Amino acid sequence: MPQTTLTLGGMAGQGLVTVSDLLLKLLARAGYRLLATQDYMSRVRGGHNFIQICIDADPVFAPQPAADILAALDRRSMDEHLRELTAGGIVLHDSDHTPPTVNGVRFAGVPMNRFANEAGNPVYANAVALGAIAALLEIGMAGVDALLREHFGKKGNEAVEKNIAAAQAGHRHIARYYAETTRPLQPVKQKTRMLINGAQAIGLGMMAGGLRFVSAYPMSPSTSIFNYVTANAAELGILSEQAEDEIAAVNMALGASAAGVRTAVTTSGGGLDLMAEGISLAGIAETPVVIANIMRPGPATGLPTRTGQEDLDLALNIGHGEFPRFVFAPGTAEEAFYTAIHAMNLADKYQVPVFLLGDQQLVDSYVTLDRFNAARVRFKNYLADPAKLPDPYKRYSLTPNGVSPRLPYGTPGARVMYDSHLHEEDGHITEDPGIVRAMVEKRFRKLKGMAKEPGAPTWYGAKKPLITLACWGTAYGAAREAVDALNGAGIKAGMAHFNRLAPFPSGEARALLAKKETLHTVEGNFTGQLARLLARETGIRTGVPVTRYDGRPITARFIIDRLKEVHGNGKFKRVSL
Numbered sequence: 150m151p152q153t154t155l156t157l158g159g160m161a162g163q164g165l166v167t168v169s170d171l172l173l174k175l176l177a178r179a180g181y182r183l184l185a186t187q188d189y190m191s192r193v194r195g196g197h198n199f200i201q202i203c204i205d206a207d208p209v210f211a212p213q214p215a216a217d218i219l220a221a222l223d224r225r226s227m228d229e230h231l232r233e234l235t236a237g238g239i240v241l242h243d244s245d246h247t248p249p250t251v252n253g254v255r256f257a258g259v260p261m262n263r264f265a266n267e268a269g270n271p272v273y274a275n276a277v278a279l280g281a282i283a284a285l286l287e288i289g290m291a292g293v294d295a296l297l298r299e300h301f302g303k304k305g306n307e308a309v310e311k312n313i314a315a316a317q318a319g320h321r322h323i324a325r326y327y328a329e330t331t332r333p334l335q336p337v338k339q340k341t342r343m344l345i346n347g348a349q350a351i352g353l354g355m356m357a358g359g360l361r362f363v364s365a366y367p368m369s370p371s372t373s374i375f376n377y378v379t380a381n382a383a384e385l386g387i388l389s390e391q392a393e394d395e396i397a398a399v400n401m402a403l404g405a406s407a408a409g410v411r412t413a414v415t416t417s418g419g420g421l422d423l424m425a426e427g428i429s430l431a432g433i434a435e436t437p438v439v440i441a442n443i444m445r446p447g448p449a450t451g452l453p454t455r456t457g458q459e460d461l462d463l464a465l466n467i468g469h470g471e472f473p474r475f476v477f478a479p480g481t482a483e484e485a486f487y488t489a490i491h492a493m494n495l496a497d498k499y500q501v502p503v504f505l506l507g508d509q510q511l512v513d514s515y516v517t518l519d520r521f522n523a524a525r526v527r528f529k530n531y532l533a534d535p536a537k538l539p540d541p542y543k544r545y546s547l548t549p550n551g552v553s554p555r556l557p558y559g560t561p562g563a564r565v566m567y568d569s570h571l572h573e574e575d576g577h578i579t580e581d582p583g584i585v586r587a588m589v590e591k592r593f594r595k596l597k598g599m600a601k602e603p604g605a606p607t608w609y610g611a612k613k614p615l616i617t618l619a620c621w622g623t624a625y626g627a628a629r630e631a632v633d634a635l636n637g638a639g640i641k642a643g644m645a646h647f648n649r650l651a652p653f654p655s656g657e658a659r660a661l662l663a664k665k666e667t668l669h670t671v672e673g674n675f676t677g678q679l680a681r682l683l684a685r686e687t688g689i690r691t692g693v694p695v696t697r698y699d700g701r702p703i704t705a706r707f708i709i710d711r712l713k714e715v716h717g718n719g720k721f722k723r724v725s726l
Contacts, residue, residue: 151205156216158199158226164275169200180339184209185515191454206337210626214706257327264318273315280316284323287333347511348373350482354489361410364390364398369453370509371417371443395420399427409557413439432472434567437496444508455700456509458673464504476651478506480625490526497531510702543574551594604649605657614643617665621647624671630705638724653686670694
């Protein structure tokens with residue numbers, strides 16, 4: 150459990166992002182480990198949004214079910230989150246909002262709007278809140294001042310000074326009237342770390358993996374990856390293209406790939422549905438492409454700004470006909486970075502579509518991480534050397550491992566043909582049954598090599614557990630914290646996390662899970678998609694899956710509560726969260 154958890158709530162357009170961005174930078178520079186998860190409604194203004202910031206000396210892996218401090222920028226935030234406070238929790242609120250009488254909760258009222266108006270404009274209320282939060286955490290104003298100068302410097306000296314004045318007013322008010330209502334952070338060793346979200350980690354990984362062309366049609370929650378890559382595209386020689394729809398986006402990427410550059414598309418929900426035909430084209434034309442699909446609850450528009458893990462079956466099966474593919478689902482931002490590099494390499498190496506599954510929780514959550522090790526997964530070029538190929542060149546030559554030498558369009562002296570029809574070795578259309586069988590078998594011979602690539606499930610927890618959890622993607626964090634809580638209560642527990650889901654690591658999965666006494670999958674969907682995949686690929690039958698499908702992130706407490714429902718309170722009474 151983190152040292153301190155803070156919930157910052159308000160309406161869209163009220164400056165929540167500015168406050169949280171500055172607060173995260175302030176805490177990160179002080180050396181704290183952070184996990185910040187965002188919860189926002191699908192609207193531009195109004196509604197109710199909140200950001201939960203977990204602060205600790207050690208890494209935090211999952212959102213928490215309760216907060217120690219609630220900073221409520223509007224009345225609704227106070228009403229909605231009051232019940233989630235820990236005993237002795239603090240509510241920071243605008244003095245204009247009269248708080249309810251609640252035992253065991255401490256209230257700190259600050260005249261945010263009045264201070265903001267005194268500073269010159271109501272928009273400075275978020276600066277007042279930032280100063281007040283810093284005071285509650287017993288953080289001095291020096292760091293806040295420096296951040297505000299850095300953040301608003303481009304807007305001119307007046308904007309800087311007025312924001313500082315507003316923040317100082319909030320800070321002074323807490324120090325003067327609520328000196329006994331603070332929750333000081335325990336000091337930690339200062340260390341420079343990255344403050345990064347999952348979208349940036351995926352985008353960085355793609356770029357480190359040699360990305361040269363990215364296309365997308367904007368769709369939440371995947372757009373942040375596309376925006377991040379686009380913001381850095383010119384500097385890195387990447388062509389970024391916003392297409393008219395997802396069909397165009399994937400086909401543009403395939404064209405660029407055929408021309409010899411590494412490509413990716415980003416999408417979510419119905420956008421992936423629209424790409425189905427293009428993905429089939431990638432399958433038969435053996436054209437490398439990475440598809441970052443950031444899942445959201447569906448079907449159809451569903452909950453476009455919420456989180457879920459509902460597209461595993463879709464990624465495993467999308468596209469007509471049969472063709473091999475990779476499907477990855479990293480559990481953390483750090484893993485997402487390395488997986489994205491890996492995905493770019495593997496798409497090129499095997500000339501197959503590679504799916505990178507994330508979700509809103511992954512791409513929108515900020516964490517502090519040590520510097521990435523760029524040498525851990527290196528870029529490697531898999532284009533063929535035309536000088537070493539027989540003449541005439543055959544784009545789809547039948548090879549023992551199923552991978553044909555790939556030359557890009559425009560290679561001097563070589564006729565390069567890609568085709569969506571069944572084709573001969575040189576790319577010409579054919580319906581000859583013998584050649585058709587040979588080409589299908591060639592493509593699927595790749596699976597032998599693909600299955601040997603890194604991607605075994607990872608294990609965490611007790612070596613001989615009484616309870617085992619199996620999960621994929623971002624369920625990792627909550628499952629890990631649940632395992633810690635169970636082991637802390639004397640109930641031996643362990644977990645297996647699957648990043649690579651296709652080709653499924655059947656042998657490794659059997660070795661980890663075949664003899665486990667009590668086994669449950671943990672997933673962000675209703676039907677237990679990993680449970681079915683495990684049964685199909687390994688014959689392992691799991692117990693009642695722990696599933697969440699309301700668009701909210703899975704927490705350790707959610708897992709423990711579901712285990713209680715299945716197995717009874719009994720031994721779980723002593724589990725502390």
